[in-house]
Amino acid sequence: MSDLQQCLFLKTLRGEPVPRPPIWIMRQAGRFLPEYRKVREGISFIDLCRTPEAACEVTLQPIRRFGFDAAIMFSDILTPLEPMGAGFTFGQGGPKLDHPLRDEKDIRALRTYPSREGVGFVAEAIGLMKRELGDKTPLIGFAGSPFTLATYLVEGGGSKNYEHLKTMLYTRPELLQELLDKLAEQILDYLRMQVEAGVDAVQLFDTWGGILHPQDYAELVLPVVRRIMDGLKDTGVPRIYFLKGSAPYNHLLQDLDVECCGIDWTQDLSRAIDELPGKAVQGNLDPLCLFGSAEQIRRRATEICRLGAAAPGHVFNLGHGILPPTPIDNVQTLVETVQGFTKE
Amino acid sequence: MSDLQQCLFLKTLRGEPVPRPPIWIMRQAGRFLPEYRKVREGISFIDLCRTPEAACEVTLQPIRRFGFDAAIMFSDILTPLEPMGAGFTFGQGGPKLDHPLRDEKDIRALRTYPSREGVGFVAEAIGLMKRELGDKTPLIGFAGSPFTLATYLVEGGGSKNYEHLKTMLYTRPELLQELLDKLAEQILDYLRMQVEAGVDAVQLFDTWGGILHPQDYAELVLPVVRRIMDGLKDTGVPRIYFLKGSAPYNHLLQDLDVECCGIDWTQDLSRAIDELPGKAVQGNLDPLCLFGSAEQIRRRATEICRLGAAAPGHVFNLGHGILPPTPIDNVQTLVETVQGFTKE
Numbered sequence: 001m002s003d004l005q006q007c008l009f010l011k012t013l014r015g016e017p018v019p020r021p022p023i024w025i026m027r028q029a030g031r032f033l034p035e036y037r038k039v040r041e042g043i044s045f046i047d048l049c050r051t052p053e054a055a056c057e058v059t060l061q062p063i064r065r066f067g068f069d070a071a072i073m074f075s076d077i078l079t080p081l082e083p084m085g086a087g088f089t090f091g092q093g094g095p096k097l098d099h100p101l102r103d104e105k106d107i108r109a110l111r112t113y114p115s116r117e118g119v120g121f122v123a124e125a126i127g128l129m130k131r132e133l134g135d136k137t138p139l140i141g142f143a144g145s146p147f148t149l150a151t152y153l154v155e156g157g158g159s160k161n162y163e164h165l166k167t168m169l170y171t172r173p174e175l176l177q178e179l180l181d182k183l184a185e186q187i188l189d190y191l192r193m194q195v196e197a198g199v200d201a202v203q204l205f206d207t208w209g210g211i212l213h214p215q216d217y218a219e220l221v222l223p224v225v226r227r228i229m230d231g232l233k234d235t236g237v238p239r240i241y242f243l244k245g246s247a248p249y250n251h252l253l254q255d256l257d258v259e260c261c262g263i264d265w266t267q268d269l270s271r272a273i274d275e276l277p278g279k280a281v282q283g284n285l286d287p288l289c290l291f292g293s294a295e296q297i298r299r300r301a302t303e304i305c306r307l308g309a310a311a312p313g314h315v316f317n318l319g320h321g322i323l324p325p326t327p328i329d330n331v332q333t334l335v336e337t338v339q340g341f342t343k344e
Numbered sequence: 345m346s347d348l349q350q351c352l353f354l355k356t357l358r359g360e361p362v363p364r365p366p367i368w369i370m371r372q373a374g375r376f377l378p379e380y381r382k383v384r385e386g387i388s389f390i391d392l393c394r395t396p397e398a399a400c401e402v403t404l405q406p407i408r409r410f411g412f413d414a415a416i417m418f419s420d421i422l423t424p425l426e427p428m429g430a431g432f433t434f435g436q437g438g439p440k441l442d443h444p445l446r447d448e449k450d451i452r453a454l455r456t457y458p459s460r461e462g463v464g465f466v467a468e469a470i471g472l473m474k475r476e477l478g479d480k481t482p483l484i485g486f487a488g489s490p491f492t493l494a495t496y497l498v499e500g501g502g503s504k505n506y507e508h509l510k511t512m513l514y515t516r517p518e519l520l521q522e523l524l525d526k527l528a529e530q531i532l533d534y535l536r537m538q539v540e541a542g543v544d545a546v547q548l549f550d551t552w553g554g555i556l557h558p559q560d561y562a563e564l565v566l567p568v569v570r571r572i573m574d575g576l577k578d579t580g581v582p583r584i585y586f587l588k589g590s591a592p593y594n595h596l597l598q599d600l601d602v603e604c605c606g607i608d609w610t611q612d613l614s615r616a617i618d619e620l621p622g623k624a625v626q627g628n629l630d631p632l633c634l635f636g637s638a639e640q641i642r643r644r645a646t647e648i649c650r651l652g653a654a655a656p657g658h659v660f661n662l663g664h665g666i667l668p669p670t671p672i673d674n675v676q677t678l679v680e681t682v683q684g685f686t687k688e
Contacts, residue, residue: 292514
């Protein structure tokens, strides 16, 4: 087994004993870092996602500064959609789809493609990142879940009430299903490409899966998540499923075949561990806690490490992405606290 | 016992047997109604809240049109804040506070007052509404919870991440506590005034209580809710607590002394009933379901009625406020479905 396989992060995801939880942070390669903002002065967000050298650079930035226990490739969950025929622009108000999908014509016009051809630059970026990270720091690949991607595709961007998506759900559920199936096929291919290119683990982000009644979640969202996760099993890389606001749905995830579930900050970590037997958990500090005092950060992070020790594995993370105005020093305090923690 | 006390809504909240669940809808007096929008052409939102005759008229509108089983007084959760020294304006982007509260000086400047003097127009409006509603339809009074009100006061309006409130929580929790205590005192007085003026039940809206870790919710939010609910007990009116996104916190509400808990649409109603033994429940149709087909509305509403029958009492409602663009005909379909339901 290579040195990399012996790192804290991968051992934790395999359920092997470790002296302390590994730590990485969602959106660690991003706007809260001054060195990231400097890179962005010279390149647009979309071009940054599409340029392997630049994506590699910003992926490495948080590793250099904080020594996180895992890197996550810099990209955006919308990246694989453009070659499907769904182009986005990114402005101040977030992503904006050129043509929102509203009927069967729109959805049938969406085409799947071989990821190597459509988004080969992601594989290339992964190659660069792996070379730079070497045997010390594992690299996480990722994608958005079909449902979360569908919210952007149908709404045409971010949304408050998901009026268009839910109108489709409550009038033509079979059409939404068709969209989710198509996205699942593409996302599985996309994640398999990432694994072939060298990522050591994958995370599926389901930021908006939590806007549904549990029965709709179980019938609509979970089956396509399962299809993707099952389709990755033979690759052997650990699979993390992050569903924001998962508390009402945790019991539904028990027989989802993944190594780890992400837990947001609105849940008690101990309860989540009980509800997810046999799985590692990842989380769950409130990203806003990093706006607090060093004492609060230390106290709360230590408590999470303590509770997480009861799980088959615990990866320390925030309960959602880090916010751009987060003070850098507080991130340093957090990393030192978690990396200084010792299990009893 | 008066005829009114024999109505479905009050019997349900007392845990007495009823042939079907009563139905009312959060924000039923509001922008989804053309007759409401017509009233608003001639009067601002704030003036509407402050003018008893106008508030009475829009309170009655949904009762006349749909025959809901309860009326809710038209007002805004921010109404009692202005006489505390926290004035708001209402624009397209929602409420905007004149001076957001950020430090102890701001919070200590906030003053409590006798509700009869500061917001006597609410008592007056209730008097008019009761006279119009007569012995047929009960009237619900309401207030925002201290925590939910605090989010508006500290952020200065609506918020996405609650950066200022959470900075206060994670740096100076004792200051936030001071604010919550002051608000609890005012809100209890405000709700007692409503009861004295004639409301038949009260609901405390905790729209934003669900943004915290359960431990913070238990330490900070719940105690002031409890103080208000306990302080209303001797009035004898049934008390409803609506916490949006309550799934991770339901177990903490078991010993809260209220007659009924509101349940949003992200939860399975049966699980919520199990987690809240001895309490009536209110909910829990997704407001967006009213954008769906008549068949979906009927099927889902009937299922909720069926599940709700297992609770000590079930008030049919949406899981959150009805949205302005909701088609009127679909509300009619919903009301007919629930009022046509017969328990087995």
